Amino acid sequence: MRLHWHRRDLRLADNRGLADAPERPVGVFVFDEAVLEHAGASRVAFLLDAVGALRAAYRERGSELLVRAGDPASVVPNLAADLGAEFVSWNRDYSGLASERDERVDDALENVDATPQKFHDAVCHEPGSITTNAGDPYSVFTYFGRKWRDREKDDPRRIPETAPAADLGVAPGAIPTLSDLGFDAPAAEVPAAGTDVARTLLESFLDDDVYRYEESRDYPAEECTSRLSVHLKFGTIGIREVDKRVRDALESASGERRESVAEFRSQLAWREFYTHVLYFNPDVVTTNYTSYENPIEWENDDDLLAAWKRGETGYPIVDAGMRQLRAEGFMHNRVRMIVASFLTKDLLIDWRHGYEHFRDLLVDHDTANDNGGWQWAASTGTDSQPYFRIFNPMTQGERYDPDAAYIREYVPELEGVDPDVVHSWHELTPTERANAAPEYPEPVVEHSERREQALSMFERARGESD
Structure with a gap:
């Protein structure tokens, strides 16, 4: 018998650890x-739903998903011993922890005479398989992405x-x-979990x-995202299954439609690129990937951080x-970039505070x-936005949400306010703001001033100014 330890592979289909190891598994x-x-x-709510869906899939086949709690270093070997399992399989994860x-x-x-069997499943190409000509891991996506795109992919399991x-x-x-x-x-x-749900999203x-x-894809009101x-x-769905379906769409399309599918497929490559980066640089979770000559002098104002978390900065697209x-x-995703730029370049707050908040609230949080x-x-990571390119949050809102439809969906204080007024909120007088939307706050900072402060902050970190 073989015990398969599920972690980030809460499915039966296209699961390398389940399909490729010998012996019939119990999960x-x-x-x-x-x-x-x-x-x-x-x-955790999504996780519980996904575990429930996986148990149902096992039971449909007359099998069982066992559920335990505790330290896996104790639980898994003890369960293997109770079952008399000769093998224990699992799919690799890539963080340091x-x-x-x-x-x-x-x-x-080793203490229970069970043989571990480990597989690369969460990515199409395991870390170390796509490298520079010198054999080093890539730190620039462009070159990694080309090799990833052209490398042959396994079929779904x-x-x-x-x-x-x-x-x-x-x-x-x-x-x-x-x-x-x-x-x-x-x-x-919280969205519903399970392979059936994922496949329905993919088909749609x-x-x-x-x-x-x-x-x-950059216009949040249009909802042109897969939600996968x-x-x-x-x-709850395998990467090989998703990539195979996307490749099928790519092969059947032409012209602009084909370019569009290719753009989506590149997002799968980005996902894998960051997984490789994390694998070779586990400390990147808490430290800057890119070193500066001097420490970055983040201001880390608690009140500004709290306003950002509440969505009360007075910058509509951010809020x-x-x-x-x-x-x-x-x-x-476009809005993720805007709010991250705003926190680090307008509020001058360390990116780690933003990362922790996203980790707490995002259902799809992925460390890499x-x-x-x-x-x-x-501007501290791989392929970073250069420190001198700073998003203007008002310009970003006007460009990617011109009718303010997305903004007004989530900021009810601006319901019924003309889009031109929404996108010029930072330029209005206190009286004009009070007349247009009395419940919505004024900007907590002045973007143009903070932009100059951000540039100076990074120049000092680079050793370019006193």
Whole structure:
């Protein structure tokens, strides 16, 4: 018998660890307290739903998903011993903490004579397989992306035969509630989990939106996104399955439609690029990827940080994004870049504060992708936005939400306000603001002034000024 330890692969289909190892598997999911310490209520709620959907899929096949809680280094070997499992398989994770955990489980399995079997599943190409000509990992996406695009991909994996539940002889274990795990009900509306849900989203996206993705993806009111990020994060759908379907769409399209599909596929490559970066640079979660000659002198004003978190900065596109995050546990990608730039370049607050807030509230939080995005915006990461290119939040709002439809959806104080007024909010007099939207705050900072301060801050860090 083989025990398969599910982590970020909460599915049966296209699961390399399940399909590629010998012996019929029985699955287990362990609620790891060390992981839950870094999780928010919305993400745990999605996780619980995904575990429930996975258990149902096992049971449909006459098998079982065992559920346990505790330290995997104790739980997994003990369960393997109880089952008499010869093998324990799992799919690799790529953060430093995950690697350390997996090494402890690996060592503990020696004591119960169970052989570990580890697989690369969450990415098409494992870290170290796409490198420079000198054999080094890439720090620039462009070159990585070209090789990723042209490298042959594996086909999706079949669903294996699973071990009959009647043969197990151990209790399946109950799926805990949020309260059991120490979480209150999330404030956000959490999307449904499971492979069926993910496949429905994928089908819907490939029916239409993928062919207008290139021209519409930056406009949050148009909702031209796949919403697959949370499913790829938790592995309720496999990356090979998604990429195969996208490649099929690419091959059948031409002209602008083909370019649009290719643009979406490049986002899959970006996801993988940041995973490789994290694998080779585990400290990047808490430290700058790019070194400056001097420390960056972040101001870290607590009141400004609180206003940003509440979505009360007086910059409409920023506030809309932060309120969408609180309401849905999600934020449109263009808006993620805008709010991150605003925090680091207008409020002069360390990117780590923003990363932690996103980690707490995002349902689709992914360590590699979120860290890569935040450090890009802060001009401290790989392929970073140059420090002297600073988003103007008002220009960004006017360009990507010209009718203020997205803004007014999440900022009800601006409901019915003319878009021109919304996009010129920073230029209005106090009387004009009071007449237009008396409940909406005035800007907490002046963008042009803060831009100059940001430039000076980074020039000092670079050793270019006193």
